[in-house]
Amino acid sequence: MQRAQRNSLRLLQWMMAASLALPIALFVIAASISYTSTRDVADREIERTLDVVHEHALKVFETIDRSLAELNEVVRALSDDTIRAREPALHRRLKRLSDSLPQLKSAWIFDADGRALVNSLVSPPPEQSFADRNYFYAHIDQSIGTFIGTALTPRLPYQGARFFGVSRRRDSDDGRFIGVIQASVLPEYFESFYARIGSDPGSFFAMGRTDGAMLTHFPRLDHDLRLDPTGPVGREIAARPEHGLITVAWPSDGIERRIGYRRVAGYPIYVSAGLETSAIRARWLATIGQHLVFGLPATALLFLLLALALRRTQQIQAEAAKRREAEEALKHSQRLEALGQLTGGVAHDFNNLLTVIRASVDLLNRPQLTEERRQRYITAIADAVARAAKLTSQLLAFARRQTLKPEVFDVSERMQSLRDMLAPLLGPAIEIAMRLPTEPCLVRADAGQFETALINMATNARDAMQGKGRITFKVEPATTVPDTLADASSQTSANHGFVSVTVSDTGIGIPAARLGRIFEPFFTTKQVGHGTGLGLSQVFGFARQSGGEVTVTSEVGHGSTFSLYLPRVPPELLPQRQAPNTAPAVAGSGMSVLVVEDNIELANFAADGLTELGYSITLVDNATDALAELVLDADRFDVVFSDVVMPGMTGLDLAQAICDRGIDVPIVLTTGYSQALSQDGVAGFELVQKPYSIEELSRVLHRAARIRRVRDGAAE
Template identity: 80%
Template structure:
């Protein structure tokens, strides 16, 4: 006992340490994932913004280029003297052009000496030379096409904002140089546009020439910036000259940014868009902060609870033997109360857990264990699953919420086939007699649950006889039914199964309680009190009734009433549970399951068998998948119990929309299914194996193919 006490304290200490270490580890993992995700999202935002800025710049320069080409056509072949004579009209034309394009400050036509012939600002044009400007010099010696100059300040007498020139060469018919056509473009036009689209904290935009001269910058700068082509930015752009993403300290202000760049078509221009890395980190900090807001109090509260539990455990152990009996009684009472709560809705989640455990048996592999230990563990898990599934089945049968799997079978033949098993179960001291009809007595019920009910009644009878006596099993067509079934008697009536014993009998005061869950007259540890509860639940859910007649000292007779079906209906054969899995061969399955663990188990198992699986965690998303292209799915496999629309709702809506895809449903517990049935759809009971699932899917697909052929 002292060793057990020390172990419990040590366990609590480990739990306290784990309550801190595990959240910290999970937080570190979540932080790393969140950091990567935040950076990926930022990169996508930068690329989208860069596409907008690139499209804008391309349209601006194409518009200016077309305007210069049109202006060149207007003055082409006209001598300078004629242009000067038409200067007032040409001035108005250039002014209209400048006014119509917000990116233009002015437009000019220069002669071969750099003197303006006409411009959009003032008429007549001033008699001064602009031959020293880069937008003029670039065209003197040879034709360079469209030239984009550096940012310039207007010279006297002109005033206003800074600009950069976009110019083209004027050629005579023989190709000799006769002047330049130029448009003065406002950098602030680009900066204003970037202000409108760069609303996120830390936004950055720039447009510049391929030689490193920056034409426009956001945030705005009060000085010119030229990037060194051999510097960090220039080298990275040279490695991928068309477009790319880089993280770098921007030379103009030294701020580290994540920047995307892209060349503007055939123009010697790059546009850039980006975010400050500090702003990206701020997003990540905000996300992590949300985790901390909930995680830190929860972790602290858990640690506090464990610390209180540790101190409480120490205190309780100090009391010793004086309170041990009272504690055991309290624990026993709590266990019974907890088991009673399992009768209803918790069965669904419990069966989901069983499905995942069984999936581990089917799929998991532990190479670090020896084969002998691996097999022992696997067998132990499989046995635990079988026992837990049987317990759940008994609980739900009593609650009349178990989803039964009915089949037509002959009750007399089934009872006869169980003779040897009953003899082994009841022991040599019990004499078994069977009175079976000559004609078939067919019922439509769950055969497995029927056998369980028969065994439960037989074991109850054996215990009442203390292992020595006689049990008589009688199967016959009912000649009379209890009052509770009188309104249900149809043309085929009922089949009765009597189990009579020569035991001690049941006191009249206890007969009303024998079907209650966990009620038992046996000694502690000799019975769970669930056997007769299962019998009661099975018969009620099968549309029948169970009665008991007993007299103390003279034995008891339990009678099952099950609805009879016509004799001409033959029993349906079911494939054994041990049938092998069916390969998918590319069959496409839409798997709808809100429990991620169950969904992953089914998807992994089916994928290994060659199925193509599409996952959806709710009915609305599944309907969207089917609405997009229903023909790409061979079958729909859906859980019944899900938030929002249930699997039955999904199945009915699919049929109402005229979508001809086979549907297989699954559930561990569903009140709607247990009360109203599966609506004609195939139903696979949880917990299921991958083998069973593959068989059901192929069965549904084959039925569809047969229907299409007919």
């Protein structure tokens, strides 16, 4: 006890240390995971924003490109003079176009010398050449499709915001260069769009040409920016020219950002979207801060509670040491009381049985004893032994330590077969009524113990009615076990429900104060000599060991109802009916049996009885010698008969060792009680319960040997 107390104090001390170390370690791990998660979330946001930016830019340029193509179709067959003649109408058309597209500042039609034929700003346009603009001279030497120029400042007399040109070449029918159609696009249109979708702190957007010239930028720059193809951004884009995600210090302001870029399909343009890495870290720190807000107080509280628990434990252990002697004395008294109740009941019944046996033996030793009296005394001894065996069986059943022999049977059929036995047992003044269902109600249980439990409940009902009244037996399916006063805390479930067997009487009933004790061993309200108090305890133990339950309801003056619930099994598990084996002792006919029994008197009894029946017996008193005999020459034995409970190697260990070594000899086990068998069963071996008769033993040995011969014959 003192060692356990020291261990508990040491455990609390370790827990106090762990209450600090573990949260710190968990915080470091969680912070690392959180940072990775925050960065992944930011990358996904950047990718989604980049999708929006790319889609927006693509639609803008496709719209402008389509509008320029339409204008080119309008003036394709017209000469410059004709265009000048129709300038007012064309001016209005260009103005409507620029007004309908918010991204456009103006639209222009130039001749081959760079002079404006028509524009959307003024009519008529002044005589001024724009041949030096990149959106014009890029088309002179060759047809390059749609050209997107760099950012420009309007030329006097025109004023307003900066723009970049999007232009297409005008060709004559024979392919000669005859001018340019151009649209002036406002960078601020993109910037206002970026401002709407980039509301998060640290948001970044840019759009530029493939040569590194920036067309628009958010946040806005005060100067033009051209990215160096050999710089960090240029190298990253060159490595993955279509799209990518990079972390760089942006050349314009030196701020480190996480940036995603993508080339606009069909155009020499890149769009990009990103977040400042400081903004990503701020998100992470905000998340970690939330953890700390709850984690720090919780850790401090846990440490404080453990410190208080350590102190309280020390105080409790000190107080427990002072009370230990008194508690030990009280426990000793309680154990003596329980032991006295148990041994008193067992001693009373066994003394009665031993008295019958002793008196019968004394009378058998008298001279000149008639055959009739000798047979009567032998029968009395046999009956006393049977009652003693039944008493032991009831005790083991209550303790849930009896080795049951479960089998599948129909409860209704078993009840019907018991009716003839119940009638003389209950007496002529008791009316028996049975209500049995038409459907089969199958259970897997020990049939003998089931009959004993039913008889015990019927006998209890008979005594409650003082031998006169009505007992109703009812069998029906049930889904669950109801809560009752018998055991309100115990509820058992089964896959296929339960089979309920109720025994109802019209007796005096049971007072509510006694309902909680009726299943206790040796508890009885009957007069001395009229009952042991083990009948209902056998029912309780059998029900629990079979996976079921027994409940009781009662009303004083109106009788009682006992309900036995057993787990139900499906009908397909019912075995084929076989004729009962009623044969007497089977002659040995030279069959060789290895008997393993540490009790020499019992061993001699079994050996003498089997020898008289013609069996050849080899007797050993321990499992180790038996295994040595089998290893030496197993073929000389037809069957092994072994006790289970023996010093050292048990009979069950011996049986397992025989199987593990591949020794082909049948094994029959015997026991009066075994903890191992009560928990794990007989593991597929034949079992003979003590006390047994020579007749029963001979039949089991003969059956085991016959099964071996049949198996060997089939193998041949």
